[in-house]
Amino acid sequence: MAGLVIANWKMHGSLALIEAFSQQWRGLPRLSGVDAVLCPPTPYLGAVSEACEGLLLGAQNCAEQVEGAFTGEVASQMLAEMGCQYVIIGHSERRSLYLESDAQVAIKARSATAAGLHPVVCVGEALGQREAGQQDKVVSEQLLGSLAQVPCDNLVVAYEPIWAIGTGRTASPAQADAMHEVIR
Template sequence: MRQGLVVGNWKMHGSRASVEALLGSLLDADVAQGAVVARVEAAVCPTYVHLAQALDLCAESSIAVGAQDCSHMQSGAYTGEVAAEMLAELGCHWVILGHSERRQYHAESDDLVAAKLAAAVEAGLQPIVCVGETREQREAGEAQVVVAAQLQGALTGQVGLAALVVAYEPVWAIGTGLTATPEQAQDMHTFIRGCLADIDAVDAAATRLLYGGSVKAANVAQLFAQPDIDGALVGGAALVAEEFQAIIDAAAVAAE
């Protein structure tokens, strides 16, 4: 059985005070809920400037820390970039790659995502590769075509499926308050697992698939009840300790 995974993507939010308060609340719950911890992995992905603080606060807990992106280059004259090896040396475990906001606002291509994926795996990071369609693409009946192309573009054969997690994030649901129905989400997750099976049937069955797109405590139980949804990539709700903890708890219930 695939272990549940809940990852909080903090995006460009946070201050030293808010990070300490948020993680303090989560760490209190982490200590008190050993059974939940045993069934579900939890991670937070703060901004680069808050990584060291988060790693220090989470050092004695089961909460892992990851980055929201990494460079495809190892080192050099690349102003503003952060190498995967630097993140690994700092102590990060996870890294989010190919998020729709990176694709939209920074023109990241599938080829670039593939290069970042290779760099992350080589550095020993656990990558979360994001895929998903826009509202226009879904309404045009192109959702599966788009997602398949993103998967094929990122998974070039250099990286085995055992090394990664895939997050389906329908772009039309991110930050809009809209959420894919459990049936819509499951249909796409089934399709994604089928695409992965074309690469490696054995590892595809073990690859964890996350749903991301206005995930909240109020809607997550039905999503987690779907057979191919193994967890969530959480945005805004990850900034509220009670909401994020409730999502983790729901994942633990689904894993029973």
């Protein structure tokens, strides 16, 4: 698998930003062996797809359900039809704000895989868990629960230490390497 850089715009952006970004994107050299994925808010998927040739498209979330009366949800198959190749699943914000469980993450990952998408399953520990030395246990449990019966052929695991998101703190290379060993 090529190296992978995934940018998540969260609930930021605009059509004007996409236009400005696409102009910069067109001027950037491409790195051999590195794929770039942009995950804009869902309403902007089409605009990014049209404006940013050579950039892979990802969604920030998908529904557990395939179809039905689920207002506001977007099925994995719909995302695939919109040109997405990747979908972020189990982001810490989804887990904390919407109380998404490992079991729900697994359902979404299976749905994404069935639709031909690469699920990007996020795992990570909170600061208190790291300070208590529980990071390996926490992430291992997330992996086991989130990947239950999920085919791993097209799967991406993204380690995001929750304590480093938007805090100005970063994981050291040694901390990231140690966690990558746990994940492997």
